[in-house]
Amino acid sequence: MIKRKFTVALAGFLTPFLAGCSSSDVDPASPTPSVQASVATQGVSEVRTGEDITLPLDAYVETPQQADVNDRAVELLAYSCMVRRGFVWPPPEKVGARKFGPMNARRYGVIDLGVAKESGYHAPKFVDDVERERVGQKTVKPSIEAIEEYTGRVSGEALKPGEEGDANACQPYAERQVYGAAGFKSQWTDLLQYHHRSFVDASKDSRVVRTMADWRVCMTSFGYKYEDVWEANNDPRWQSADISSAERLTAERDVRCKKKSRFPSVMLSVESELQEAHIKRHPSEFAEIDKYFKRAASKASAVVEQNSRH
Numbered sequence: 001m002i003k004r005k006f007t008v009a010l011a012g013f014l015t016p017f018l019a020g021c022s023s024s025d026v027d028p029a030s031p032t033p034s035v036q037a038s039v040a041t042q043g044v045s046e047v048r049t050g051e052d053i054t055l056p057l058d059a060y061v062e063t064p065q066q067a068d069v070n071d072r073a074v075e076l077l078a079y080s081c082m083v084r085r086g087f088v089w090p091p092p093e094k095v096g097a098r099k100f101g102p103m104n105a106r107r108y109g110v111i112d113l114g115v116a117k118e119s120g121y122h123a124p125k126f127v128d129d130v131e132r133e134r135v136g137q138k139t140v141k142p143s144i145e146a147i148e149e150y151t152g153r154v155s156g157e158a159l160k161p162g163e164e165g166d167a168n169a170c171q172p173y174a175e176r177q178v179y180g181a182a183g184f185k186s187q188w189t190d191l192l193q194y195h196h197r198s199f200v201d202a203s204k205d206s207r208v209v210r211t212m213a214d215w216r217v218c219m220t221s222f223g224y225k226y227e228d229v230w231e232a233n234n235d236p237r238w239q240s241a242d243i244s245s246a247e248r249l250t251a252e253r254d255v256r257c258k259k260k261s262r263f264p265s266v267m268l269s270v271e272s273e274l275q276e277a278h279i280k281r282h283p284s285e286f287a288e289i290d291k292y293f294k295r296a297a298s299k300a301s302a303v304v305e306q307n308s309r310h
Contacts, residue, residue, distance in 0.1 A: 044262065044265045044266055044268075044269045045265060045268075045269070046262075046265050047108075047111065047264040047265040047268050048111075048259075049102075049105075049111065049112050050101060050102040050104065050105025050106065050107075050111060050112060051102045051105070052264075052268075053102065053104035053105065053107055053108065053264070053268055054104065055104065055195070055198075055268070055271060055272060055275055056272055056275040056276045056279055057192065057194065057195040057198070057275045057278070057279070058103060058104070058195075059290070060192060060279075060286055060289045060290060060293070061192060061195065061293075062293060063103055064100040064103060065100055066293075066297055066300075068100070069297070069300050069301060069304055070178060070296060070297065070300040072092055072093070072094075072300070072304050073174075073177075073178050073299070073300035073301075073303035073304050074171070074174045074175055074177075074178055074300075075092035075093075075174070076092050076174075076303055076304065076307050077170075077173070077174035077177050077178070077303060078150060078170040078171045078173070078174035079091060079092055079170075081170035081173055081174060082146065082149065082150060082170050085149060085170070087142070087143075087145070087146040087149055087150075088140060088142065088143070088146060089140065089142055089146055089150065090140040090142065091140075101124070106123065107199065108229070108258070108263065108264040108267050108268075109121075109229045109230070109232075109233045109254070109258070110233070110251050110254060110255055111255055111258055111259075111264050112255070113252065113255050113256070116248065116251035116252045116254065116255045117248055117251075117252055118248075119243060119248075119251075120238060120243045120244070120247035120248045120250070120251040121232075121233055121235075121238045121247060121250075121251050122238070122243050122247075148169075149169060149170060150169060150170050150171050151169055151171050152166030152167065152168070152169025152170075152171065152172050153166070153169075177299065177303075178296055178299050178300050178303070179292075179296050179299075180292075180295065180296075184292070185288075187285065188285065188288070188289050188292075191278075191282055191285055191286070191289070192289070194274075194275065194278045195275070198271050198274045198275050198278070199271060201274055202267055202270040202271040202274055203267075205270045207266050207269075207270055208263070208266055208267050208270055211261045211262055211263040211266045211267070212228055212229070212261070212263060214260070214261035214262075214263075215228075215229060215257045215258060215260075215261040215263050216228070218256075218257035218260055218261060219232070219253065219254065219257050222253050222257075224250070224253070229254065229258065229263065232250060232251075232254050233254075235247075235250070
């Protein structure tokens with residue numbers, strides 16, 4: 001599948017790479033030390049799993065599930081366009097062929113104990129991913145001419161800034177049918193970047209700083225010397241494709257210390273405050289964004305539903 005030119009789906013949050021400090025392995029049965037929640041963190045709703053992490057700006061972006069439907073609609077329309085023009089093109093996947101975890105599941109690192117015990121810091125791989133990779137090897141391989149007709153771009157030729165390629169090509173045509181001719185405004189993209197920047201701003205908040213200190217004390221009691229949750233998450237030892245017992249044990253203790261310190265819960269509370277204030281500062285723009293995605297979702301669903309009847 002050739003991805004459409006833009007997408008505002010946030011399937012996950014990429015943390016900056018930080019080298020992890022060395023840690024000592026101690027008895028896995030050691031109890032998690034008690035950490036007293038500060039007054040500032042009391043009354044904050046508890047985050048227990050990735051499904052609990054929902055943010056105000058989530059309402060103004062495509063969820064992975066809606067992006068899947070929208071992508072499917074674009075692919076269906078583009079595929080029909082290619083067939084009409086006499087080109088051989090691989091048929092689109094079915095909606096729901098891909099499985100998605102919660103949109104913000106890893107925003108604050110690993111927080112699900114079951115996932116930590118099974119996958120450590122590695123992202124769980126859905127069974128259907130393996131099947132889709134296997135099936136993908138058998139799909140139609142389009143010609144260079146077909147790819148150019150689909151994308152509207154000459155193979156190997158770089159577009160200059162601001163150039164879009166042939167607007168009459170099948171993919172741009174299909175995108176206009178779903179998203180409209182006006183397209184996604186650049187200022188909307190700037191506004192939605194706060195979905196990422198709020199994470200950085202919240203990390204500097206004194207309430208979050210205190211919970212991170214509590215997390216560090218908890219991990220130190222186990223013999224680790226990580227400065228923060230990201231240093232543990234991005235320990236170079238976990239970069240291997242294999243998941244070691246040391247990684248699983250570290251991740252399990254990390255999760256227990258996160259829950260004791262309430263870092264994910266406080267982080268979510270602070271981020272929510274920041275994002276709500278950001279939305280209130282730009283009410284008309286966010287109203288437009290909301291209409292844009294609702295129109296696109298309605299059109300995409302109609303395309304997919306119509307195709308399912310055939």
